[in-house]
Amino acid sequence: MVKKELSEEEIAECIPDLWQPLTQAQKDYLAQNFTIQKYKKNETIYCEGETPKHLMCLLSGKVKIFKDGVGGRSQIIRVIKDKEYFAYRAYFADENFVTAAAAFEPCTICHIPMTCIVKLLQENTELAMFFIRQLSVDLGIADERTVSLTQKHIRGRLAESLIFLKDTYGVEEDMCTLSIYLSREDLANLSNMTTSNAIRTLSNFASEKLITIDGRKIKIIDEEKLKKISKIG
Amino acid sequence: MVKKELSEEEIAECIPDLWQPLTQAQKDYLAQNFTIQKYKKNETIYCEGETPKHLMCLLSGKVKIFKDGVGGRSQIIRVIKDKEYFAYRAYFADENFVTAAAAFEPCTICHIPMTCIVKLLQENTELAMFFIRQLSVDLGIADERTVSLTQKHIRGRLAESLIFLKDTYGVEEDMCTLSIYLSREDLANLSNMTTSNAIRTLSNFASEKLITIDGRKIKIIDEEKLKKISKIG
DNA sequence: TTATCTTTGTGCTTAATAACACGGTTTTAT
DNA sequence: ATAAAACCGTGTTATTAAGCACAAAGATAA
Numbered sequence: 001m002v003k004k005e006l007s008e009e010e011i012a013e014c015i016p017d018l019w020q021p022l023t024q025a026q027k028d029y030l031a032q033n034f035t036i037q038k039y040k041k042n043e044t045i046y047c048e049g050e051t052p053k054h055l056m057c058l059l060s061g062k063v064k065i066f067k068d069g070v071g072g073r074s075q076i077i078r079v080i081k082d083k084e085y086f087a088y089r090a091y092f093a094d095e096n097f098v099t100a101a102a103a104f105e106p107c108t109i110c111h112i113p114m115t116c117i118v119k120l121l122q123e124n125t126e127l128a129m130f131f132i133r134q135l136s137v138d139l140g141i142a143d144e145r146t147v148s149l150t151q152k153h154i155r156g157r158l159a160e161s162l163i164f165l166k167d168t169y170g171v172e173e174d175m176c177t178l179s180i181y182l183s184r185e186d187l188a189n190l191s192n193m194t195t196s197n198a199i200r201t202l203s204n205f206a207s208e209k210l211i212t213i214d215g216r217k218i219k220i221i222d223e224e225k226l227k228k229i230s231k232i233g
Numbered sequence: 234m235v236k237k238e239l240s241e242e243e244i245a246e247c248i249p250d251l252w253q254p255l256t257q258a259q260k261d262y263l264a265q266n267f268t269i270q271k272y273k274k275n276e277t278i279y280c281e282g283e284t285p286k287h288l289m290c291l292l293s294g295k296v297k298i299f300k301d302g303v304g305g306r307s308q309i310i311r312v313i314k315d316k317e318y319f320a321y322r323a324y325f326a327d328e329n330f331v332t333a334a335a336a337f338e339p340c341t342i343c344h345i346p347m348t349c350i351v352k353l354l355q356e357n358t359e360l361a362m363f364f365i366r367q368l369s370v371d372l373g374i375a376d377e378r379t380v381s382l383t384q385k386h387i388r389g390r391l392a393e394s395l396i397f398l399k400d401t402y403g404v405e406e407d408m409c410t411l412s413i414y415l416s417r418e419d420l421a422n423l424s425n426m427t428t429s430n431a432i433r434t435l436s437n438f439a440s441e442k443l444i445t446i447d448g449r450k451i452k453i454i455d456e457e458k459l460k461k462i463s464k465i466g
Numbered sequence: 467t468t469a470t471c472t473t474t475g476t477g478c479t480t481a482a483t484a485a486c487a488c489g490g491t492t493t494t495a496t
Numbered sequence: 497a498t499a500a501a502a503c504c505g506t507g508t509t510a511t512t513a514a515g516c517a518c519a520a521a522g523a524t525a526a
Contacts, residue, residue, distance in 0.1 A: 067376065069384035070466030077376050092369035098376055107356065125354060128361035132354075135368035136325035142375035143300065143310050144331055150382050150425045153301035154513070176518055184474065192383045199475060215474090215522090233303030387483070418503065427484055432505060448492085448504090 021126035045101040061107025152233035181216035254359035278334040294340025385466035414449035
């Protein structure tokens with residue numbers, strides 16, 4: 001699993017935000033505790049209830065953070081893209097994971113023991129500020145999302161998800177095909193609705209010429225209209 | 234508004250978590266930047282869209298953090314009790330407030346300029362860890378809450394809110410009357426439902442002898458059953 | 467290649483919850 | 497003290513979204 005020893009330059013490229021504030025001694029220390037792991041499509045990265053041990057940073061691929069609620073329904077809480085950090089919250093809160101994580105597609109993820117991170121934090125306030133900022137941003141997103149998911153109607157929620165996926169993972173060369181190919185079920189779990197309603201609403205959007213669908217390939221045609229639908233709820 | 238100069242001992246009692254990690258010089262510095270403000274029942278503490286300037290700590294009273302969504306419906310995101318800190322997230326995230334805050338009842342709140350907090354953070358990693366821990370706990374709660382609010386049914390959501398209010402604000406001497414007296418509308422906004430449904434569901438709980446209601450006074454009679462209702466959704 | 471499983475799509479039914487209307491009650495303000 | 501406003505409770509109706517059944521199309525595996 002663990003790949004060959006990496007040079008500090010290679011590591012620096014993987015985790016620039018974490019690396020940059022460190023002194024040389026701290027960089028050496030971190031490099032000794034740095035490992036890389038590969039995950040297959042749909043593979044579980046961690047489960048709800050497990051004890052967190054590592055900070056993870058996604059180097060390539062796409063990851064979902066989700067939570068299974070009552071009656072087998074799953075809710076995607078957030079998604080992770082390239083160079084984003086995750087899996088550290090529960091450790092800082094001294095809890096087990098309340099969410100699970102899985103790979104949407106094949107992923108490369110680096111692991112750094114949280115004990116190592118905490119040691120670095122104790123001597124580097126700039127690094128501490130990085131986590132404070134990151135957690136603060138995520139908490140703001142969570143607050144917004146709570147209201148969107150509870151108050152918007154189905155069309156608004158799905159429109160929001162489509163815009164969100166475009167903003168997060170971007171589009172292909174044609175400038176409008178979403179780079180992420182999700183199953184209807186994942187799209188539903190992201191938007192807090194049943195799979196049937198995701199399918200139906202997606203078809204409606206296609207009839208209204210807001211998007212085109214070709215299997216899991218979705219092209220955003222009228223982004224402004226989608227934004228409007230998302231906004232009015 | 235600003236009360237008479239307080240002694241360091243008095244301040245230490247107000248904000249023990251913040252105070253304890255500081256050196257004497259840092260304590261002196263903080264004391265110079267410490268002010269106290271009173272708010273009346275229902276008074277707004279800050280509004281969505283405003284620029285955050287101060288860390289606040291609730292010294293007495295009860296506060297709601299809420300967000301107005303589509304169609305005038307308001308969602309209570311979290312509530313603050315004695316000795317809890319708030320209003321700092323947006324500053325750390327370099328955003329304006331995405332939520333608003335108001336006093337449920339008369340409140341005393343201390344204000345500390347965020348510039349002062351940031352200065353202290355830069356020289357005190359223990360203080361930084363306090364915020365990292367606090368934000369991590371809150372983010373976990375937000376994740377759990379997202380799933381509860383979206384997936385549980387009305388009865389489950391209201392039961393959860395009642396348990397939550399008991400755990401947060403406690404009960405009176407009789408050991409079962411909730412110490413917080415909320416309007417039906419606030420109870421609805423906490424539980425993501427309309428006011429009529431909060432009223433109806435509350436009545437149902439009363440008929441089922443899970444609670445008794447006397448105006449805004451709510452007694453928890455059968456906590457176990459309520460927990461069960463909350464859990465199964 | 468064939469068989470099996472998963473995913474997608476469609477129609478119909480049912481359940482859950484919001485919306486509305488209105489009368490009575492309590493609180494607040496003057 | 498009195499008027500006005502806000503809040504509470506209840507019945508009725510309308511809307512939204514979930515649930516279910518089933519067929520077709522793709523994907524996966526033996």
